[in-house]
Amino acid sequence: MTAQNPPEGRHPDDGGRYERGLATANELAGHEAVRRLLDDLEPISRSTARLVVETVFGTLHHEPGLDHRERELVTLAALAALGDTEKELELHLGIAHRVGIPPPSVVALFAHISAYAGFPRTLNALAVAKAFYADQGLFRHEEP
Numbered sequence: 137m138t139a140q141n142p143p144e145g146r147h148p149d150d151g152g153r154y155e156r157g158l159a160t161a162n163e164l165a166g167h168e169a170v171r172r173l174l175d176d177l178e179p180i181s182r183s184t185a186r187l188v189v190e191t192v193f194g195t196l197h198h199e200p201g202l203d204h205r206e207r208e209l210v211t212l213a214a215l216a217a218l219g220d221t222e223k224e225l226e227l228h229l230g231i232a233h234r235v236g237i238p239p240p241s242v243v244a245l246f247a248h249i250s251a252y253a254g255f256p257r258t259l260n261a262l263a264v265a266k267a268f269y270a271d272q273g274l275f276r277h278e279e280p
Contacts, residue, residue: 154186157194164193164204164231173227208232209245216246216261217253225261229268239269239276 161170177185197207211228215221232242242265250258269275 153190153194155194156198157189157192160197161189161193164197164234165227166230166234169227169230176223204231204235205237208235208237209241212242212261213245213249216249216257219253219257219260222260222264225264226268229265233272233274239265239274 158170161173165173173188174185177188197204202210208228208231212225212232215225215228229242233239243262246258246261246265249261266275
């Protein structure tokens with residue numbers, strides 16, 4: 137018996153997770169951001185692009201227990217703690233903004249994790265947030 141590859145663009149037993157995930161990703165991140173993500177990833181690994189869409193947006197974002205705002209706060213904290221996740225942080229800062237998380241809450245989140253993930257991770261995450269919010273016209277310099 138030999139295994140056969142699924143037809144292009146369709147994975148066996150995905151139950152529509154890719155389509156649902158793509159719709160959710162577009163709703164949360166916006167079509168342009170999703171297109172950039174897929175355009176970056178698909179040329180090198182179409183299967184990884186599919187897994188991200190199916191797993192993160194097609195499955196995890198549809199699990200009960202957390203709303204989109206809570207999921208984004210958890211995601212931002214995890215990405216900041218991991219470090220070396222600038223592209224992912226930028227994508228999720230956009231989602232956080234779209235679901236109504238204000239910049240001061242994100243900055244407070246990053247400051248809070250410094251005790252757990254370390255200052256270098258916090259400083260890196262804050263630098264990404266500063267650049268993202270400046271590009272969006274949302275950056276406000278704090279007064280001492």
